[in-house]
Amino acid sequence: MAGRPKTTSRTSRGSETVSVSVNGIAHIQLTVNDGQRSLPFWEAFCHFLDMRTLVRNDETVYCIGSRTGVLVRVAPVDKRRRRFDQDSVGLHHFCFRARCREDVDRIHGFLCRQDSVRIVHPPEDGARFAPGYYSLL
Numbered sequence: 001m002a003g004r005p006k007t008t009s010r011t012s013r014g015s016e017t018v019s020v021s022v023n024g025i026a027h028i029q030l031t032v033n034d035g036q037r038s039l040p041f042w043e044a045f046c047h048f049l050d051m052r053t054l055v056r057n058d059e060t061v062y063c064i065g066s067r068t069g070v071l072v073r074v075a076p077v078d079k080r081r082r083r084f085d086q087d088s089v090g091l092h093h094f095c096f097r098a099r100c101r102e103d104v105d106r107i108h109g110f111l112c113r114q115d116s117v118r119i120v121h122p123p124e125d126g127a128r129f130a131p132g133y134y135s136l137l
Helices: 035-048 101-112
Strands: 007-010 016-019 027-032 052-056 060-065 068-074
Touching: 027 035, 035 052, 035 060, 035 068, 035 101
Parallel strands: 027 068
Antiparallel strands: 007 016, 052 060, 060 068
């Protein structure tokens, strides 16, 4: 593309490589066991985050907003017995970038009002991970 600088570097063997600067993450796709419970929750949560629903059916909800998409789909029947384990191979967590600490507190309030939401920890300072990091899990 014209006007886009390439980033080049040398490998340990001396060959030149070209890298690409990404423009964020376009969407996250999650797979859930219980669509009747999870799809309404995720749709409501995305609406709370000022996203709008683009696709909604019995198996999927896809919401977009703020240059981000969240797609949630029901797992195939033969894979629904599996439980999420944050310490297993695969996704550990994902993090929305909030505009301020008060927004994280508002998200916490929203989640506390939902049925069946497990909050591991309330909003807390996480400067040990990165400067200004404030999160809930």
